[in-house]
Amino acid sequence: MRQPTLYLPHGGGPCFFMDWTMGPPDTWDATAAWLRSIPASLPEPPKALLVISAHWEEASPTLLSGDNPDLLFDYSGFPPHTYKLTWGAPGAPHLASRVAELLGAAGIAHGTNPTRGYDHGVFVPLKVAWPEPTIPTLQLSLVRGLDPSGHIALGRALAPLRDDGVLIVGSGMSFHNMRLFGHPVALSVSEEFDRWMRSVCAEPAAVREDHLLAWEAAPEGRTSHPREEHLLPLHVCAGAAGDDPGKVVFSDVVMGSRVSAVRFG
Numbered sequence: 001m002r003q004p005t006l007y008l009p010h011g012g013g014p015c016f017f018m019d020w021t022m023g024p025p026d027t028w029d030a031t032a033a034w035l036r037s038i039p040a041s042l043p044e045p046p047k048a049l050l051v052i053s054a055h056w057e058e059a060s061p062t063l064l065s066g067d068n069p070d071l072l073f074d075y076s077g078f079p080p081h082t083y084k085l086t087w088g089a090p091g092a093p094h095l096a097s098r099v100a101e102l103l104g105a106a107g108i109a110h111g112t113n114p115t116r117g118y119d120h121g122v123f124v125p126l127k128v129a130w131p132e133p134t135i136p137t138l139q140l141s142l143v144r145g146l147d148p149s150g151h152i153a154l155g156r157a158l159a160p161l162r163d164d165g166v167l168i169v170g171s172g173m174s175f176h177n178m179r180l181f182g183h184p185v186a187l188s189v190s191e192e193f194d195r196w197m198r199s200v201c202a203e204p205a206a207v208r209e210d211h212l213l214a215w216e217a218a219p220e221g222r223t224s225h226p227r228e229e230h231l232l233p234l235h236v237c238a239g240a241a242g243d244d245p246g247k248v249v250f251s252d253v254v255m256g257s258r259v260s261a262v263r264f265g
Helices: 029-041 093-105 120-129 148-164 186-201 205-213 232-240
Strands: 005-009 048-058 062-064 111-113 137-143 166-172 246-254 257-264
Touching: 005 029, 005 232, 005 246, 029 120, 029 246, 029 257, 048 093, 048 120, 048 232, 062 093, 093 137, 093 148, 120 137, 120 166, 137 148, 148 166, 148 205, 148 232, 166 232, 186 205, 186 232, 186 246, 186 257, 205 232, 232 257
Parallel strands: 005 166, 048 137, 048 166, 062 111
Antiparallel strands: 005 257, 062 137, 246 257
């Protein structure tokens, strides 16, 4: 059965695996509960996961092609035990080959990296969703320059994977202004952008893509994303969605700001 595509908030560092002290201790509880609900919401267990994380950028889209990737603890200032977390999902070299074929057919230059580990945009949320890491997982990088058109095109090239039972996951944050988290204006700013995102994702594909290309013109767009690396996984998911509409399937206020997840299909 065709899998949806899913743009999810991956939280703050290893937030789900520590006592949260940068705000109320239950700050991330609702997000964690939603992440745990993902497997039951799918039409069937995915044959593989393809994850586009905000925390990996390369000159061209690059596939993490190792058989058994380690974890890349690319956060700092958190408790020592959070640097000993484990999540041993097997790599997906066969899927990497298939993705390379699709990218090549679309005329998209690409690369591979057999030694990099899963960054925290991958293992932190997916350790919550799939604590027993048995599903082969492939990480795909963003592309430096962060061109929205290129990331929508990347998603379009990946679309056939959905019919192969692959769940395409965009891991980011719908609001990501580090200076405004906890600030009194964060809620109004983030909710303005969230309303725009919610409306745009529900539009027909051509209209949706036009708006996503012009995301900087959205209400509070650049304020919500001073740098767009946490937004562009949404563009990949939207590109892979084809004609499927998107809808917000989870939303919460964390650190004083509205954060949402979007599902297409």
